[in-house]
Amino acid sequence: MISVSGLHFSYDGKTEVLSDINLDIDRRSTAIIGQNGVGKTTFIKILKGLLRPASGKVTILGEDVTQKSAAQWASVIGLVFQNPNDQIFKKTVLEETLFGPLNIKMTPKAARKRAMEALSAVGLADKTDVNPYDLNLSDKKLLCIASVLAMNTRIVIFDEPTIAQDWQGLERIKAIINSLKAQGKLIMTIVHDIDFVAECFERTVVFNEGKVLLDGDTADVFAHVDVLRQARVSQPHIAQLAELAGLRRVCLTEDEFVRAFKDYAFIQ
Amino acid sequence: MKQLTLYVDKQSFVHAVDPITKLFYVAFAILTSMLVPTAYAGVICALLSLSLLCLAKVIKNASPVFLFIGFVLFTVVVIQGLFGVNNQTEAFRLSGLIFYREGLITGAKIILRVVNIVSAFLILTLTTKASDLVEDLVRAGLSPRIGYVITSVFQIIPQMISSADIIMDAQRSRGMETEGGLMVRMKAFIPLIGPVVLDSFMSTKERAMALEARAFSAPNKKTFLRERPAYTYAAKLRGAFVVLTLAALIWRLAA
Ligand SMILES: Nc1ncnc2c1ncn2[C@@H]1O[C@H](COP(=O)(O)OP(=O)(O)OP(=O)(O)O)[C@@H](O)[C@H]1O
Numbered sequence A: 001m002i003s004v005s006g007l008h009f010s011y012d013g014k015t016e017v018l019s020d021i022n023l024d025i026d027r028r029s030t031a032i033i034g035q036n037g038v039g040k041t042t043f044i045k046i047l048k049g050l051l052r053p054a055s056g057k058v059t060i061l062g063e064d065v066t067q068k069s070a071a072q073w074a075s076v077i078g079l080v081f082q083n084p085n086d087q088i089f090k091k092t093v094l095e096e097t098l099f100g101p102l103n104i105k106m107t108p109k110a111a112r113k114r115a116m117e118a119l120s121a122v123g124l125a126d127k128t129d130v131n132p133y134d135l136n137l138s139d140k141k142l143l144c145i146a147s148v149l150a151m152n153t154r155i156v157i158f159d160e161p162t163i164a165q166d167w168q169g170l171e172r173i174k175a176i177i178n179s180l181k182a183q184g185k186l187i188m189t190i191v192h193d194i195d196f197v198a199e200c201f202e203r204t205v206v207f208n209e210g211k212v213l214l215d216g217d218t219a220d221v222f223a224h225v226d227v228l229r230q231a232r233v234s235q236p237h238i239a240q241l242a243e244l245a246g247l248r249r250v251c252l253t254e255d256e257f258v259r260a261f262k263d264y265a266f267i268q
Numbered sequence B: 001m002k003q004l005t006l007y008v009d010k011q012s013f014v015h016a017v018d019p020i021t022k023l024f025y026v027a028f029a030i031l032t033s034m035l036v037p038t039a040y041a042g043v044i045c046a047l048l049s050l051s052l053l054c055l056a057k058v059i060k061n062a063s064p065v066f067l068f069i070g071f072v073l074f075t076v077v078v079i080q081g082l083f084g085v086n087n088q089t090e091a092f093r094l095s096g097l098i099f100y101r102e103g104l105i106t107g108a109k110i111i112l113r114v115v116n117i118v119s120a121f122l123i124l125t126l127t128t129k130a131s132d133l134v135e136d137l138v139r140a141g142l143s144p145r146i147g148y149v150i151t152s153v154f155q156i157i158p159q160m161i162s163s164a165d166i167i168m169d170a171q172r173s174r175g176m177e178t179e180g181g182l183m184v185r186m187k188a189f190i191p192l193i194g195p196v197v198l199d200s201f202m203s204t205k206e207r208a209m210a211l212e213a214r215a216f217s218a219p220n221k222k223t224f225l226r227e228r229p230a231y232t233y234a235a236k237l238r239g240a241f242v243v244l245t246l247a248a249l250i251w252r253l254a255a
């Protein structure tokens, strides 16, 4: 659905932030991981049309991104910004959530319905009249998610959705991602929380120094311990545990671990 | 973040002079040209400032400013030449319009004065970092609070520009057109004003607290991060500027 070839980008025309990225994003839910400052946010801002590539080609649903303005792409791709303060600018939670749907020409009635659904999904339905500046960081982030969900785009990109979330917020975000997956939407997420990656994403792309270091099914990617170490990415805890326990399989969830452990114990 | 500064980073003996001595120069150049009763003083001061700008290798950066004031001053001369209050002696005619000598001279004096003031200040602004100037003023006894307020003003505008950019990204990414013709931009700009101003107030408030948390208003004397070596000729130059300005004053009083 998204294809990227020979992508280069630089903010100042001198230091390359992204150098020669080639990726084909398919229907699998995709996590992008990598150290701070390797260019993950920059990459998705290019996909979204907010930044123009220096060279290379990005196509979305077969169309060159640079052919349309970011605003025109808004009805196709939703982006939840990394820093909620960069995204929120309306006076109430409801207005903030309605902003996108109304811009992409939903009828006021449909927009309101979508907005309320999205706010319920993130647990903010009872705060519609609150000024977003008065929300705590976790709720701000959830509001950002809601305001993108309300637009009902085919592609949804999250930049670090799990920032500042407690357990309940994390569970909500997982539920949202799973329901988007069930609706057949394309989901891409930048995350630092490796355990979250292991649990929710089918495909993982590791960025390092402006390049794609690893790319593949999540379990395969986490099998490359040495390469991951080069990018200073750790394995998910459950995979580390499996390795310490001497299991020869990369486990990504508790269930997988228990199954592998039982098999192992049985063989012993 | 973009910086709101005209400072041009080059190596020259003008750059090496300390900010406060440059302030002395600005005062000297402006006062002398106004005090000395002959127009030559103004010409000499202007030439001096312009050659210092050349020697500091910043004349190129100064030229847009001169171009702009040149345009304004040209209209002043034309208006004075045509309609000045003391106009009596005809100087020349241009397609039926009569220009008068008195008005043209008044115009020329205004030009000289403005060029003097502008070029003296350009020496200061093009070759001095605002932060260095403020730091030196604080060293010389200016209250750190006022110093901070001055530096904040230099920071708040670029900060507003970058938060405007950020909010614009937020708007475009949710379908509001911000690229395109003037009308589109204007329409996108208006809803921006509230959040941008609010945002800078918020961050200013946060910053004030962050400053307090790190003992900004503690009553003891502060130390400075950079111990810049004192400029060797500071005292001599400052003294010379003061003496010359006083001489100009005496000349004026005696004349
Ligand atoms: N607006 C900008 N102007 C100039 N440089 C920038 C800008 N935004 C980011 N950079 C630089 O580009 C590089 C990549 O930044 P980016 O935000 O894409 O990294 P990231 O992988 O998202 O990091 P993080 O995990 O910290 O969010 C960094 O070195 C950063 O300093």
Ligand SMILES: [Mg+2]
Pocket (backbone or CB within 6 Å): A040, A041, A042, A082, A159
């Ligand atoms: Mg980032």
